[in-house]
Amino acid sequence: MPLAPPRSRRAFLANALLAAAALAWPRRSRAAEVADPIVIGQVVHGGRWNPRPDALRRLGWELARRTSIVTSPEPVPVRLDAPGLHDHPFLYLAGDGPAPPLSEAERTALRRFLSYGGFLLVDSADGSDGDGFDASIRAELARVLPAAPLRPVPREHVVYKSFYLLDRQGGRVAVKPWLDAQALDGRLAVIYSQNDLGGAWARSDLGDWEFPCVPGGDAQREAAFRLGVNLSMYALCTDYKDDAVHLPFILRRRS
Numbered sequence: 001m002p003l004a005p006p007r008s009r010r011a012f013l014a015n016a017l018l019a020a021a022a023l024a025w026p027r028r029s030r031a032a033e034v035a036d037p038i039v040i041g042q043v044v045h046g047g048r049w050n051p052r053p054d055a056l057r058r059l060g061w062e063l064a065r066r067t068s069i070v071t072s073p074e075p076v077p078v079r080l081d082a083p084g085l086h087d088h089p090f091l092y093l094a095g096d097g098p099a100p101p102l103s104e105a106e107r108t109a110l111r112r113f114l115s116y117g118g119f120l121l122v123d124s125a126d127g128s129d130g131d132g133f134d135a136s137i138r139a140e141l142a143r144v145l146p147a148a149p150l151r152p153v154p155r156e157h158v159v160y161k162s163f164y165l166l167d168r169q170g171g172r173v174a175v176k177p178w179l180d181a182q183a184l185d186g187r188l189a190v191i192y193s194q195n196d197l198g199g200a201w202a203r204s205d206l207g208d209w210e211f212p213c214v215p216g217g218d219a220q221r222e223a224a225f226r227l228g229v230n231l232s233m234y235a236l237c238t239d240y241k242d243d244a245v246h247l248p249f250i251l252r253r254r255s
Helices: 009-024 055-066 103-114 132-144 197-201 217-237 245-255
Strands: 041-043 076-078 090-095 119-124 180-184 185-193
Touching: 041 132, 055 217, 090 132, 090 217, 103 119, 103 132, 103 180, 103 185, 119 132, 119 197, 119 217, 132 185, 185 217, 197 217
Parallel strands: 041 076, 041 090, 090 119, 119 185
Antiparallel strands: 180 185
């Protein structure tokens, strides 16, 4: 049975435009406010795939508060080789400790998803470097996209200015001062952080931060949220920042 065509970034940009219009003209018909919410798909794998259960919920809350993006209150667990993968152009894959290799069916499905324009954020929860989750995921990503090796994202890349102007990395820990990425046709299809972004985002129902951010404290946590916003904007719209409708939001955040 053929796969349903993937949802394009055009559809997500249309949602963002509708949300921005609703903010600019609040008295318009509520039909203009209706947009499909952005639902992040969290990849289920054979290791500890959900080490920070509250992280994406909090990121979604911050996205709704800080931007024109309409978000779903909860992420959706997805399996790479199951139907529905292409309903989520933004996938999040986290891990804590070594992860078993993906099956060949899972690799094929992920390769197709990325080739069709999907985006994958990989987040190392264990802060490993050369072992643990880091070693597992680097080997797996090399199998998924063998012609697109992981490389540091240049400081001048649009992902660092898609909403906020960023000059630092955030996360629960500070393992690497840069992001790594795999590029397809000039687009960053996979972005990998070793700094446990989810650990910085996670907040309990009582409002307490679940983990301290070391060594940078609150500034490092805020940098993690700003990076999460930028990554979300990039995942959904790539170079949307050139669209004039978002200029007021960008200028407000840069002021």
